[in-house]
Amino acid sequence: MSVVNNNAERRRFLSGAFMTFGITLGLGTLGGRFIQFLMPDVAEKKFSEILLGRVDDFKGSSAKFVDVAGKQVALLETDQGFSAFSRKCTDLGCLISWDDSKDQFICPCHQGVFDRNGKNIAGPPPRPLDRFEVVKKGENIYIKVEVA
Numbered sequence: 407m408s409v410v411n412n413n414a415e416r417r418r419f420l421s422g423a424f425m426t427f428g429i430t431l432g433l434g435t436l437g438g439r440f441i442q443f444l445m446p447d448v449a450e451k452k453f454s455e456i457l458l459g460r461v462d463d464f465k466g467s468s469a470k471f472v473d474v475a476g477k478q479v480a481l482l483e484t485d486q487g488f489s490a491f492s493r494k495c496t497d498l499g500c501l502i503s504w505d506d507s508k509d510q511f512i513c514p515c516h517q518g519v520f521d522r523n524g525k526n527i528a529g530p531p532p533r534p535l536d537r538f539e540v541v542k543k544g545e546n547i548y549i550k551v552e553v554a
């Protein structure tokens with residue numbers, strides 16, 4: 407009779423110990439995630455400026471293309487100044503070209519179309535073209551790129 411009670415007590419003790427361990431582990435993990443959510447690891451981004459060329463080289467309504475420092479850039483003069491986009495189509499990464507007659511960027515791979523603001527307006531591209539920040543210093547134009 408007492409052996410049965412000891413076994414039952416031992417099982418109850420072990421069951422409680424495992425449950426307590428499990429709850430503690432679960433709450434610890436949850437608490438860690440909550441703290442991570444409240445204080446995300448925000449590393450300060452670093453940027454560098456890459457020279458594209460002289461302002462006069464990019465005047466006009468047509469887009470101009472520049473390959474610089476591993477970036478393929480489409481630069482376009484607008485009423486608000488210059489806009490710079492990545493030439494990589496946001497569908498599968500083909501290089502876009504410019505159609506003067508339609509005033510649009512065209513992707514030759516699957517006929518994706520972007521307006522002069524880089525917005526996807528036809529075809530499969532799921533989002534606008536990636537944009538670079540343009541910096542104009544004197545007679546030169548630069549784009550800002552994130553440095554790893």
Ligand code: FES
Nearest residue numbers: 495497498513518
């Ligand atoms: S890769 Fe440009 S439309 Fe598909």
